Structure formats: structure tokens, C-alpha cells
Amino acid sequence: MTDLLFHVADATEWEAARAVGRYERSTRGLSLADVGFVHLSTAEQWPGVLERFYDDHDGELVLLTVDPSRLSAPVRWEAPHPESDELFPHLYGPLDVAAVTAAGPLRS
Template sequence: MTLQHIALESDWQAAQAAGRYPVSTRGQLIADVGFMHCSTPEQTAGVRERFYSDVTEPLLLLTLDEPALAAHGLEVRREPPAPGVAELFPHVYGGDLPVECVAGVRVLR
């Protein structure tokens, strides 16, 4: 399964300098939330519309390498985003994302 994460360009630039990406979702850190919010390609447009539609900063779509995540001790769990919601979203547990786990980056228009 392809895992994707929407990132602010400034957050990704800072992560490249630090070697780790600490953001769970817009305005929240993995250390505070406990996991990184991700989506499948089919879910990404809806996530962008619901949570990032007012963002003026450039947005990037990070594609994660699931085997690399496992190699770094990170675990992917498919979970509902809220009680009573049937749709499952991928969440990455285990700490900040090493930048080498990102297989692709593209600008979202």
C-alpha cells in the first residue's frame, strides 16, 4: 500500500536539515500526538480539502517507503480517524520520521 503525507514545504525543508521529520499533521508534532497521520492515494485529496484548504504556503506530498519504515523500527497501523468512522487511515508509530524513509516528494498544486 502506498503511504502519503501532506507536508508544509517549510517543515520538510527543516526536516532535511535535521535528518528527521517530526510533524504528525498540520500544527501538531508526532511527540505530542503519538503517531504520524498518513493517507492512501485515494484519501489524500479529501485530507487536503478538509485540513489544508486554507493553507497559502506551498504543500508537498511525501510518499513513504513502508519497508524503510519497518527497517527503522516504525510501525504502520490502519485505524479509524475517530470513533464511529469506518474508513481506515494509515498512522505511523514509533517516533519521528527519518528523511531517508521518504521515497518521493512532489509539489501539490
């Protein structure tokens, strides 16, 4: 099996996505249409994403666990900026709700 991927999501946005079968948020405050891809992380990366980008988030957050073999859009591993050596998985299309194997609460 391919290693699982992760995405930190606002719980309200995730619930809305479940109703339509696809999640189209790239990251906090930005849509797939705004950015062109959905930000994903590895098991080692998501805690840093949570700390850097959601530390001041007031709402409920969930950690989406994604099975890459269930995705209908391609994943590309890319650096977040030219000076970075770390690669992050970017999903170039909507995140299929069926690809999410778990959605667990993080912190409020």
C-alpha cells in the same frame, strides 16, 4: 512491494526535516510529540486530507511519498474517530527522511 503511503506537509517543515534526517510533524499545526503518531494516507485518501485540512493553508505544500518498507517505526491502521469505518495509517514514531521516495509540490 508494500503499497506506498502519503503525507501532506508544509514545504518549510519538510525542508527542516531533511536537514536533521527525520520528520516529526503529525499533521497541520501538531507535532509527533503532541499526537503520538504521524498521520499518513493511502493514494485514495490524501486528496481528501488536502481538501479537509489544508484548504486555507497559505504556504507551499508538498506531498511526501513514503515507502513503508523503509520505516523504522511501526504503522498501525486506525479509524480517525470511533464512528468511522475508514482506516488510516498512523506512524508511531518519526518519519525517516530516507523512507520518503518523492516530495512533490501540491499547490501554493
